[in-house]
Amino acid sequence: GAVVSQHPSWVICKSGTSVKIECRSLDFQATTMFWYRQFPKQSLMLMATSNEGSKATYEQGVEKDKFLINHASLTLSTLTVTSAHPEDSSFYICSARGGRDSGAKNIQYFGAGTRLSVL
Amino acid sequence: DAKTTQPPSMDCAEGRAANLPCNHSTISGNEYVYWYRQIHSQGPQYIIHGLKNNETNEMASLIITEDRKSSTLILPHATLRDTAVYYCIVRGNTGFQKLVFGTGTRLLVSP
Numbered sequence: 001g002a003v004v005s006q007h008p009s010w011v012i013c014k015s016g017t018s019v020k021i022e023c024r025s026l027d028f029q030a031t032t033m034f035w036y037r038q039f040p041k042q043s044l045m046l047m048a049t050s051n052e053g054s055k056a057t058y059e060q061g062v063e064k065d066k067f068l069i070n071h072a073s074l075t076l077s078t079l080t081v082t083s084a085h086p087e088d089s090s091f092y093i094c095s096a097r098g099g100r101d102s103g104a105k106n107i108q109y110f111g112a113g114t115r116l117s118v119l
Numbered sequence: 120d121a122k123t124t125q126p127p128s129m130d131c132a133e134g135r136a137a138n139l140p141c142n143h144s145t146i147s148g149n150e151y152v153y154w155y156r157q158i159h160s161q162g163p164q165y166i167i168h169g170l171k172n173n174e175t176n177e178m179a180s181l182i183i184t185e186d187r188k189s190s191t192l193i194l195p196h197a198t199l200r201d202t203a204v205y206y207c208i209v210r211g212n213t214g215f216q217k218l219v220f221g222t223g224t225r226l227l228v229s230p
Contacts, residue, residue, distance in 0.1 A: 034217060115160075
């Protein structure tokens, strides 16, 4: 299957600082990228959907000024957690989907996730 | 997107077939059935998807009932590495359709 790379895999930061997570589709052009969050023993929760060159669409209850998403190219999306607090500690997972003619064949592939710990 | 119902957990002996059921009685005509799995502390892994015909790939087989209201994911020879949470998701294939995860089935493969 297609490969989605997410970096970093693990980050610890101080409360009040900002953290940026990168998500890249390595072997296909991602027309749409998604960001999920997962708390321990819970399922994945969709945070936002973004298309290249457009503003992200956030799910209800997700603060867009808190979680900044930039989908600058067809292979890169970033999530910045601004002014992070301990309650933002979670497992963040990105996902990318290409078109039917892409290597991803309209299937949504996932990165390995980023574990964020805010002290 | 239609809602799915899966058993919370299942057990399977190593080497035996694992049959994971999923109900999606409100599925509409243009919605596909997708299966993903998540091994502990990793991102979800795509397994297989289908519309109405049965599908098979190197990982698994997907059997969809004729009325499309339910499906079964079959891992023909389960190994210990197949221990994971398996998610059945129904999603359309047009526009900005997105995957919405339910609680899935926790499959435990034992020696």
